Amino acid sequence: MRLAIYPGSFDPITNGHLNLVERSLHIADRLIIAIAHNVKKTSLFSVEERIDLISQSIPEAHRDRVSVDAFDGLLMDFVKDQEAHMVVRGLRAISDFEYEFQMAHMNKRLYGDCETIFMMTGEEHFYVSSNLVREIARFDGNLSGLVPPHVELALKDKYSS
Numbered sequence: 001m002r003l004a005i006y007p008g009s010f011d012p013i014t015n016g017h018l019n020l021v022e023r024s025l026h027i028a029d030r031l032i033i034a035i036a037h038n039v040k041k042t043s044l045f046s047v048e049e050r051i052d053l054i055s056q057s058i059p060e061a062h063r064d065r066v067s068v069d070a071f072d073g074l075l076m077d078f079v080k081d082q083e084a085h086m087v088v089r090g091l092r093a094i095s096d097f098e099y100e101f102q103m104a105h106m107n108k109r110l111y112g113d114c115e116t117i118f119m120m121t122g123e124e125h126f127y128v129s130s131n132l133v134r135e136i137a138r139f140d141g142n143l144s145g146l147v148p149p150h151v152e153l154a155l156k157d158k159y160s161s
């Protein structure tokens with residue numbers, strides 16, 4: 001059974017993330033979407049809200065193969081706890097590469113039995129990021145096609161309150 005971990009902030013989940021979830025299921029039997037409590041970033045959505053938004057985004061057909069979890073501390077400790085050996089990450093553009101390259105090597109050093117698998121983000125999503133999505137939402141811009149409809153509603157709710 002090939003188990004993969006898809007870690008990230010997911011603040012909030014976008015259609016770009018969901019494209020990666022879908023494609024990860026071609027190489028893994030089970031996928032855990034793992035939300036990091038990132039101390040460096042202040043998040044818009046709480047971890048509980050993010051778990052809820054992600055869970056609602058998983059298509060019915062994949063629900064038995066995909067779960068959502070959150071972790072504190074090092075990703076590699078979470079990966080070991082789950083007895084996983086594969087992490088998946090999306091690469092949107094060259095600008096992602098340096099950070100991802102550094103992180104993958106550092107993670108390899110921390111836990112040699114884990115491989116990081118990179119997937120190029122689908123061409124229709126390569127410019128989509130949670131940061132930009134939040135900014136568009138803050139100024140009441142059009143989010144259709146960038147995030148699932150329930151995420152769009154949750155963003156509108158956040159910025160109207």
Ligand code: PNS
Nearest residue numbers: 007008009036073074075076103106107
């Ligand atoms: O979606 P993001 O914010 O680019 O995801 C980054 C994430 C959460 C994968 C990364 O910050 C992470 O793994 N954080 C957990 C702490 C950790 O293990 N840090 C050392 C990485 S070498």
